[in-house]
Amino acid sequence: MYRAIKIYFLLVLIFSACKVKEKADLIVYNANIYTADTINQGIEAFAIKNGYFIATGTLDQISSLKGDSTQMLDMEGRFVMPGLIEGHGHFLGLGESLINLNLLDTKSWDEIVHLVEEQVQTASPGQWIEGRGWHQDKWKGNSELTFNGYPYHDALSQISPLNPVVLYHASGHALIANNKAMELAGISAESQSPAGGRIVKDKNNKTLGVFEENAMDLLTKALEEDHNKLPLSTQQANIISKAIKASDHALKFGITSFQDAGTNLADMRILQKLCIDDILKIRLYVMLGGSTKHVLNEMDSIQELNSNKEKFSTIAVKAYMDGALGSYGAMLLKEYADNPGALGQQITSTDELTQIAQKAASKNLQMCVHAIGDKGNREVLNLYQNVLGTSAKNEDRRWRIEHAQHIDPSDAPRFHELGVIASMQAVHCTSDAPFVAKRLGDERAKNTSYIWRSLLDLNTHLANGTDTPVEKVNPFECIYAAVTRKNSSTGLEFYPEQKMTRDEALKSYTIWNAYAAKEEKIKGSISVNKLADFIVLDRDLLNCKSEDILNTKVLQVYIGGKKIEVKK
Numbered sequence: 001m002y003r004a005i006k007i008y009f010l011l012v013l014i015f016s017a018c019k020v021k022e023k024a025d026l027i028v029y030n031a032n033i034y035t036a037d038t039i040n041q042g043i044e045a046f047a048i049k050n051g052y053f054i055a056t057g058t059l060d061q062i063s064s065l066k067g068d069s070t071q072m073l074d075m076e077g078r079f080v081m082p083g084l085i086e087g088h089g090h091f092l093g094l095g096e097s098l099i100n101l102n103l104l105d106t107k108s109w110d111e112i113v114h115l116v117e118e119q120v121q122t123a124s125p126g127q128w129i130e131g132r133g134w135h136q137d138k139w140k141g142n143s144e145l146t147f148n149g150y151p152y153h154d155a156l157s158q159i160s161p162l163n164p165v166v167l168y169h170a171s172g173h174a175l176i177a178n179n180k181a182m183e184l185a186g187i188s189a190e191s192q193s194p195a196g197g198r199i200v201k202d203k204n205n206k207t208l209g210v211f212e213e214n215a216m217d218l219l220t221k222a223l224e225e226d227h228n229k230l231p232l233s234t235q236q237a238n239i240i241s242k243a244i245k246a247s248d249h250a251l252k253f254g255i256t257s258f259q260d261a262g263t264n265l266a267d268m269r270i271l272q273k274l275c276i277d278d279i280l281k282i283r284l285y286v287m288l289g290g291s292t293k294h295v296l297n298e299m300d301s302i303q304e305l306n307s308n309k310e311k312f313s314t315i316a317v318k319a320y321m322d323g324a325l326g327s328y329g330a331m332l333l334k335e336y337a338d339n340p341g342a343l344g345q346q347i348t349s350t351d352e353l354t355q356i357a358q359k360a361a362s363k364n365l366q367m368c369v370h371a372i373g374d375k376g377n378r379e380v381l382n383l384y385q386n387v388l389g390t391s392a393k394n395e396d397r398r399w400r401i402e403h404a405q406h407i408d409p410s411d412a413p414r415f416h417e418l419g420v421i422a423s424m425q426a427v428h429c430t431s432d433a434p435f436v437a438k439r440l441g442d443e444r445a446k447n448t449s450y451i452w453r454s455l456l457d458l459n460t461h462l463a464n465g466t467d468t469p470v471e472k473v474n475p476f477e478c479i480y481a482a483v484t485r486k487n488s489s490t491g492l493e494f495y496p497e498q499k500m501t502r503d504e505a506l507k508s509y510t511i512w513n514a515y516a517a518k519e520e521k522i523k524g525s526i527s528v529n530k531l532a533d534f535i536v537l538d539r540d541l542l543n544c545k546s547e548d549i550l551n552t553k554v555l556q557v558y559i560g561g562k563k564i565e566v567k568k
């Protein structure tokens with residue numbers, strides 16, 4: 001017996017000695033390294049083996065891991081940080097936006113009509129023309145905004161009489177359609193608005209062509225029916241091409257992991273396979289999204305897609321409480337300052353949300369509910385509190401509120417108290433700033449809007465992202481917004497007292513986002529035993545001038561210790 005124990009310890013000793021002597025595949029040295037790891041800072045080198053960081057420190061400390069086949073990478077002092085994690089985006093939506101008309105930079109309705117006109121000339125008869133990104137509050141002249149701040153469809157219908165046109169609002173919470181599209185969708189002057197949505201009509205009962213929230217389904221259904229006529233193989237090929245476009249585009253910006261805010265099970269299966277087969281290099285975390293009925297059904301099947309969670313993980317469900325502020329959909333405690341009587345729209349009934357939340361809780365899935373307005377946020381906090389009770393704060397819950405944009409000061413401490421993650425998008429603050437005060441009035445804008453500093457001071461877990469394709473996926477614009485609260489093109493500053501520090505902004509795009517996806521043990525920092533995802537930048541994001549953050553160039557991207565060829 002004693003002998004057996006002795007042999008056992010001898011074997012353990014030999015095994016650990018071998019382990020220590022294990023040589024690295026890659027040693028990165030002479031780098032200016034931001035680790036995002038509070039207890040492991042000031043390193044200048046790290047070693048990687050089999051896709052993981054195995055040692056960090058000075059070159060002296062880790063040079064013992066250099067073997068005959070170890071690749072040595074001299075960074076010549078360049079800035080190296082963990083791979084960026086997009087905390088809330090729409091992966092296939094991003095891919096689609098790279099294929100369809102992108103209206104994010106348009107400055108007037110005329111310009112949009114002109115862009116559509118160009119597409120009409122090359123489109124085949126009857127082909128749908130899709131676009132996304134218009135925002136009436138970002139247009140220069142207001143002459144076109146004839147009713148409720150919206151344009152009429154007439155110009156669009158004139159230049160495209162035979163091709164149906166659907167153009168989504170930047171927020172994704174409204175769309176404008178031309179006559180042909182409305183005809184295919186069976187919309188007439190008599191059509192009534194559905195629950196949780198609005199077919200916008202003027203005082204003479206004329207349809208503008210604008211559809212808000214749930215009313216958009218009337219049009220998207222017609223569009224989907226057309227898409228569904230395509231052979232299944234073509235539909236799948238379209239998804240794959242969107243996924244590859246999205247991945248290539250995100251990698252250019254140093255995004256090595258992407259958190260998708262809502263995809264149905266069928267598309268999720270395609271994405272999972274692309275990740276497992278290594279066709280997509282980017283790592284995905286995907287929330288299950290869709291109608292209440294689908295989410296409740298499909299929730300049973302997502303766990304089986306978690307065979308390799310490092311590449312693809314799905315442990316969360318997405319639902320909507322309200323709409324967006326720009327389209328008057330955000331649920332407010334008090335009426336809109338520029339639309340008296342309007343209080344926003346509840347998109348999913350409390351009953352349905354409770355059903356989803358209860359089922360998610362029983363399966364230990366994360367619940368991620370979109371809430372923008374102060375009322376919307378309060379309702380979601382109440383929902384989480386009611387469904388989870390005292391278990392809300394358990395470390396394995398980590399339920400999230402997506403956007404958490406306008407929060408009544410009395411609700412702010414509840415995020416920490418309930419262990420709820422505020423999944424915010426810093427760049428929304430600076431791009432929406434021009435209309436936030438109009439919608440809310442100065443006082444409410446100041447006290448409730450994008451209150452990152454207040455939430456952080458209350459020990460809230462934050463996540464950060466762009467909500468792409470609502471915004472560009474560029475993380476540097478988002479980091480710039482987080483630390484300056486200034487719009488990058490107009491310079492307009494929005495209540496700078498709520499700024500984040502540089503360190504906080506970088507953590508919000510790395511380790512905090514990893515935490516929000518229950519992945520902080522394998523991702524989010526340059527630390528031993530984590531996946532070796534890191535990027536090399538042309539400037540020091542901690543110390544450069546804040547304006548210089550915007551022009552950051554990603555020089556190299558590594559995922560699992562392997563250099564990724566980034567398409568320019």
Ligand SMILES: [Zn+2]
Pocket residue numbers: 088089090261467
């Ligand atoms: Zn979103």
